[in-house]
Amino acid sequence: MSSQVNPPAVILTGDRTTGPLHLGHYAGSLRNRVALQHRHQQYLLLADTQALTDNAGDPGKVARNVMEVALDYLAAGIDPDLSTICVQSALPALAELTMIYLNFVTLARLERNPTVRDEIRSRGFDRDIPAGFLCYPAAQAADITAFKATLVPVGDDQAPMIEQTNEIVRRINRQIGHDLLPEARALIPDVGRLPGVDGKAKMSKSQGNAIALSSSDAAIEDAVRRMYTDPDHLRVSDPGRVEGNVVFTYLDAFDDERAAVADLKAHYRRGGLGDQTVKRRLETVLKSLVGPIRERRAALARDPDFVRDVLRSGTARAQVLTEATKAELHAALGLFEL
Structure with a gap:
């Protein structure tokens, strides 16, 4: 771990549900999460909605991998009694916050985000970019702030996303006149980005250069x-x-x-x-x-009902928290209420 952290901290992190996790995920963030859950309040988000941003043509793949990523979390040492595992698509407050946040960031700023720019290049989108993909930083800001997270364990390639989250937080807090939303700090391990076995790019399922956590x-x-x-x-x-x-x-x-x-x-x-x-x-x-x-x-795979129960209970807890944050922001912005 790159640095010591002092409690209290609220942690939010997660993974897109596009396939089982690999050693790059483990080195980049998952190992930190297993350690941090014993000292901090931690939320892990199964980001199935964000996975649709470049998998809209195969939503079944995204849905199937919700359970796969959950299995990897639990098998790697995430304890559902210590960490809350929740499903993004079952938290409607996140989508509403994303829509609000898109009004506090410009198109030019989204396009300048180095992480987004690199991902656009690697996927060959050119200018044919799904709007949801380009708006990914605002969605991630919604995820982080909905839980009022102050610490986000990520790989070094995700640091620009945390920076942009904090820019949005500062603009909103200036707008409402007080610090409703906290800024978050990225927790980056010493290893940073783990290369693929071919040495040519970061480890990635799509590039076939990954070692899965379930590998024989x-x-x-x-x-x-x-x-x-x-x-x-x-x-x-x-x-x-x-x-x-x-x-x-x-x-x-x-x-x-x-x-x-x-x-x-x-x-x-x-x-x-x-x-x-x-x-x-x-x-x-x-x-x-x-x-x-x-x-x-x-x-764990032989007991899918247990895994589903973990997701249901974790998502229910997350719903209460994210809806409360949304309500606070609505009131602070003075949005119309029926």
Whole structure:
């Protein structure tokens, strides 16, 4: 974790329900969430409405993956007695707040958001951008502020979204004359953005370079075997580069034996250490991490009624809170009441 946080804090974070979670999610945010739930009030949002922004042609995919992401949360260590897991589409206050917030941000500012700009480029939208996708920062601001969150565990690529949320918060608070909505702080882990196994982009389900939290041992072995190392490290005796070497990036992220990893790096740099030796260590580390998660997930999947009950109770608690925030904002803005 990049820094210590002092209670009290209200945490809001979540994931788009487009598929099972992978190690990039775990390193970027999920690991932090598991730790933080013991010290803070935490809400986890299954963002199915936002997942429609670029999956409107396949809403069934979005719906199916609500349960898949919930299973990953629980299997990774999220405790429903400590964290509230809720479904975005069942919280109508979020959509209403999004509509209000869109009046406090300009089109030009939305287009300048680096995260949105990068995602538009990676999806090849050009100017054929779904309006809902472009408005994603306002929707995320609604999510965060509806829970009055002050801390948001995210990967480093999401930091501009938190910045834009706070811009919207400041404009609204100036409009109403007092600080109704709190600003939020991004909590970014030291690892930041985890690259895909190909080393060419961040880990992504859509790019086929991800290791799922439910991966089998064989799938982990295959992924590590394909990992990008140092193309100039042709012989074991050759000195190798650690920087940009995906295998070492993953060891930094997931191997708790820091001194041993430092020794491996030094050996690799001076030569005499083969890629396969380093990859075998990484295979062992990832199997030890993913194996227990995979087993818990399989057990939970055999009891879908339990998972649905977790989502129903969590969403019911979230409805009370988000509706209260919406009512406060309506009153503060002086909106018409029947």
